[in-house]
Amino acid sequence: MKQISRRRKGRRLQNLVRTKILQTFDILRPTDVSIAKTGENGADIKLSKIARRILPYQIECKNQEKFETLYKFYNQSKRHGKLEPVLVCKMNDRPPILVMDLDHFFEIIKD
Numbered sequence: 663m664k665q666i667s668r669r670r671k672g673r674r675l676q677n678l679v680r681t682k683i684l685q686t687f688d689i690l691r692p693t694d695v696s697i698a699k700t701g702e703n704g705a706d707i708k709l710s711k712i713a714r715r716i717l718p719y720q721i722e723c724k725n726q727e728k729f730e731t732l733y734k735f736y737n738q739s740k741r742h743g744k745l746e747p748v749l750v751c752k753m754n755d756r757p758p759i760l761v762m763d764l765d766h767f768f769e770i771i772k773d
Contacts, residue, residue: 669700675725676706679764683707686768687716717771736761 663671676697683695694710707721732749739747749761 671725672706672723673697673700675723679707679721679723682764682768683713683717686772687713690716732761 680695680697684690684692690713694713696708698704698706698708705720706723709717732751735751736747736749739749746762746766750758751761752758
């Protein structure tokens with residue numbers, strides 16, 4: 663894949679997350695949530711002070727095929743029943759992380 667295609671793919675994911683944030687929190691204006699420029703340091707989703715109070719998260723977006731195994735594990739958790747699937751992952755000497763559906767995450771935090 664060419665570098666320009668990689669950037670576009672990542673930018674699409676960033677725009678999706680930005681749109682979800684703006685749809686979830688009606689109080690936020692489009693100027694409160696922006697996406698980082700290519701090569702810019704820091705989080706991929708840039709939040710204003712107001713947005714950071716509402717959404718106190720550093721959001722990094724990665725759109726890669728390397729995550730196939732994570733998706734396999736996540737799909738395994740979906741097959742266990744009717745509850746919302748959640749995947750907890752851990753590497754040696756690292757803290758556990760949680761993987762969940764993006765829409766479900768925004769449903770949880772909007773209240």
